[in-house]
Amino acid sequence: MNAIEIKGLQKNYGDFKLGPIDLTLPEGCIMGLIGENGAGKSTTIKAMLDMITAGGSIRLLGKDARESSALLKQDLGIVPDEIGLPEGLNIRQVEKIMADSFRNWDSKQFYDYMKRFNLPEKKAFKTFSKGMKMKLGIAIALSHKAKLLILDEPTSGLDPLVRDEIVGILNDFTREESHSILISSHIVSDLEKICDYIAFLHKGKLMLCDEKDRLLERYGLLQTTPEILRDLDASAVLGKRVTDYGAEAIVARDKVPQSFEIQPVSIEELFIIMAKEA
Amino acid sequence: MKGLLKKEWYAFLQKPVTFLFPLALFVVLAIQTKSQVILMYLPLYFGILPVTLMSADEVSHWERYMHGLPYSRSAIVSEKYVTVLILSVFSMLVSGVLLFFFMNTGFAVPQFLFLIAAAFAASVLLPSVMLPLNLRFGAAKARIALGVIFAIFGCLAALSVDDEGGSRFQLLEKLAGLNISIGALTGILFAAAAVIMAASWCIALMLYRKKQF
Numbered sequence: 001m002n003a004i005e006i007k008g009l010q011k012n013y014g015d016f017k018l019g020p021i022d023l024t025l026p027e028g029c030i031m032g033l034i035g036e037n038g039a040g041k042s043t044t045i046k047a048m049l050d051m052i053t054a055g056g057s058i059r060l061l062g063k064d065a066r067e068s069s070a071l072l073k074q075d076l077g078i079v080p081d082e083i084g085l086p087e088g089l090n091i092r093q094v095e096k097i098m099a100d101s102f103r104n105w106d107s108k109q110f111y112d113y114m115k116r117f118n119l120p121e122k123k124a125f126k127t128f129s130k131g132m133k134m135k136l137g138i139a140i141a142l143s144h145k146a147k148l149l150i151l152d153e154p155t156s157g158l159d160p161l162v163r164d165e166i167v168g169i170l171n172d173f174t175r176e177e178s179h180s181i182l183i184s185s186h187i188v189s190d191l192e193k194i195c196d197y198i199a200f201l202h203k204g205k206l207m208l209c210d211e212k213d214r215l216l217e218r219y220g221l222l223q224t225t226p227e228i229l230r231d232l233d234a235s236a237v238l239g240k241r242v243t244d245y246g247a248e249a250i251v252a253r254d255k256v257p258q259s260f261e262i263q264p265v266s267i268e269e270l271f272i273i274m275a276k277e278a
Numbered sequence: 279m280k281g282l283l284k285k286e287w288y289a290f291l292q293k294p295v296t297f298l299f300p301l302a303l304f305v306v307l308a309i310q311t312k313s314q315v316i317l318m319y320l321p322l323y324f325g326i327l328p329v330t331l332m333s334a335d336e337v338s339h340w341e342r343y344m345h346g347l348p349y350s351r352s353a354i355v356s357e358k359y360v361t362v363l364i365l366s367v368f369s370m371l372v373s374g375v376l377l378f379f380f381m382n383t384g385f386a387v388p389q390f391l392f393l394i395a396a397a398f399a400a401s402v403l404l405p406s407v408m409l410p411l412n413l414r415f416g417a418a419k420a421r422i423a424l425g426v427i428f429a430i431f432g433c434l435a436a437l438s439v440d441d442e443g444g445s446r447f448q449l450l451e452k453l454a455g456l457n458i459s460i461g462a463l464t465g466i467l468f469a470a471a472a473v474i475m476a477a478s479w480c481i482a483l484m485l486y487r488k489k490q491f
Contacts (some may be wrong), residue, residue, distance in 0.1 A: 072348075073349075078347075080346060082343075084344075087334075
């Protein structure tokens, strides 16, 4: 079963148009949704959570995301970019609210996370730092036996140590084979560490969606001169960056002569150069 | 819906002053003055409390976060109305106890029930207007809309005053002229409050289903 199946997703805001987007995430995998600010990542996630009306079809865990929205969310762990819990509540109160909301709520697991994250149980949520708030949001998402985690920019604005800790937690979650994650971010290095699939969104368009390893195998970085680059088959070059000192391009390895020295490309370079070209 | 109701309860507990101070103030004033008008402020205040708490929810982005929780849009809307109903019944009971034990100036049971019905109607009227607006447009825009509604009513009230300062419509006199029993009036008041609230709930559901976040 696919954890996520999106077909022909479209949303028009007048000055911004998202899609059409086709995207599939097999069960047990992690997909990174990469894009600059305003690329359409949050809009895609909002459509998945039935927060906006949009064209196309969305199936999560085999169910129609719009028709079975509330029931479906019992199996989803949602972590928005801003954990919008009422400011005056403390962790004990939050736990009680969630226990009354999720049928599979695991109180022990939640408090285990609280200990692991060193979150104070009696302090008001408004006194928490951004990292603490995000950890609480993740703990809530992980404490009701969710099968699919959807995280919108969870590492944005956090220091590298907290980001690394969050990446570790997400890795732990996917040890269970049926667990899947969709994580959006513009911090590509975080996604590169954990994702099996990568989807690039740029100005509302899905530029690319494939397995990370296949992308890294298929594409490489060619450093050469603008003249040589011009002579290459146009379909081989996905994106290029020309400076006074030379040129570098993302190329499809199988479409350039073997005599060229193609270096491995990182997902971050791949995204930046492709987005600039688009 | 239980989790949402619990959240409202905790939100009330966060601000005991806004909850307890008006309660104490109205109770003391009503007992001292034996004024039934002052007593009506109590249900009016408690009815509007859930609406005022929505502003705090907006600031904390709770409304958006809530969409990650397993609640349908209908449940989110209905929870607000259930909260209003709980607070209305609570304020109606407090008003009843005050009227019966502390402000009883010798009125009979039908008059007592009429005042209770008036308390209920007072508590549901304002939230019935505000909730659909708040849910659809947010607290700030809803306040503007309420201001416009009050301004329209103010203009109508001004137009209803005749040249000698009297009312053109003489509503109370007309009601008295209809010779309706106080029991029937009580029933009408309860029924009108229930109908207004039910209509408001339907409108809120319709508007909230279309809301984009």
